Amino acid sequence: MEFVAEAHVPEGSTTPSKLLLQPRGVPVPAEDYWVIYTDYVDHALVYSCSQRNEDGTCPEDRARVWFLGRAGTLSVDARHHMESLLSGLCVEVSRMQDISTGCDAELGVPTSVEAMPHAHGGMVSSTCLVNDIHTMANFDKNQYTGTWYVISHLQGDIYPYHRISHYTLDEQNSFRMLTHRITSPGECSTAWKFEGQAYNPDTSETTSKLVLKPFGMPVYGEDYWVIYTDYTDHALIYSCRETNEDGTCKAEASHAWMMSRDPTLTPAARSHMEMLLTEMCVDVSRLVDTPHECDELLGPESLIDQGRIIAPLHVFLWRNVLKVLSL
Incomplete structure (x- = not known):
């Protein structure tokens, strides 16, 4: 049995995650379809009253x-994450009922849906023009503070082999970034440190589009665009140092960093960020993983001793994924 419905944002609403679901050919009122959470590639929590x-x-x-x-x-981690969100909705977790997936093969995916670019977690549209790249909406700098590990990067041969960065906010609401790097392959040598400031240019009205300028170095500032972050687990940063005449980014000038709050990254998080990069016309095969066997030399203990770093405001971590469940 097929059930077809349309979900739309009510007229006058400014919240795109609060939709109304209207079944086709069934004389019933539209029902709320509120997207409480989703990472787009793995799981989602939907609520209705x-x-x-x-x-x-x-x-x-x-x-x-x-x-x-x-x-x-x-x-299990994804289930626990979404169950933790239910308390904020005043919903008893004990009332949740698992749905059998034994007949999933017979259900299939309609051809009209299978053909959509986003049918398996992708994005609806893509752009190769740098000026049209979408960055994180409503970026919260306070939640972004703390320690980030670089898991994978695209920055040519100049990039160090190990890197951990620590972020605080200064009086101008700009980031102060203190980074520890190890540049010698195959050995845990003394870490090299540098500090910089990430700020929003006067011409930008988008808080997720920053410029990173190292202190004490005769170099220009580099774009530091926050494409995506959930603040507690992973983040994707992008920079284009030079564009072609058509507005696309030159391949050798396209930089990206896949970052995590831990030295590891879940397959779902990696797939999510690779999908975003692909939509931006970045060749993900050029990404280089960063080793982490020397992380103990990179802080943050020494930085805390120097009073240069504060703990993240959100120290909890969520983990992904669940089933299709209903009350």
Whole structure:
């Protein structure tokens, strides 16, 4: 049995994640379809309340929740993450019911959906023009502070073999970045340190488009664009040092950093960021993984002793994935 519906943002709404779901050919009212969370490539949490009490709360029998996954299974960590979000919705976790996936092969994917670029977690549109690249909306600098490990990078032969960066905010609401690097391959030599400032240019109204300028070095500032971050697990940074006449980025001038709060990166997070880079016309085969056997030499303990670093505001970590669940 097929069920077809359309989800749209109500007229006058400024919140694209709060949609209304209207079934086709069924005389029933549209139902809320609120996307509480998604990482787009692995799992999503959707909520609906079909009726409200006078005090604005949702009656227990009118609340609906779905744990959605791109695959037929969800990791324990992902389930725990979404269950933790339910408390903020005043939904009892014990009421969740798992859905059998034994017949998934028979269900298939409609041809009209299979043909869409985003059917398996991709993005609807892509651009090779640097000026049209979408960066992180509503970027929160406070949540971004703390320690980030470079997991994989695209910056040619000049990039060090190890890198950890630590971010604080200064009085101008700009980042102060203190970085530890080890540049000798195959050995844990003494770390080289440098400090810089990442600030928003006066001409930019987008907080996620910054310029990074190292202190004490005769170099120009480099773009530091936050393409994506969830603040607690991974982040994708992009920079183009020189464009072609048509507005695309020269291959040798295209830089990218895949970063994580830990020295490791989940396959889902890596796939997500590689997908974003592909949509930006970046060749992900050129990415180079950064080793981490020397991380103990890179801080942050020495930085804390110097009073140069603060702990991240959000020290908890979420892990991904679940099943399709419903109340």
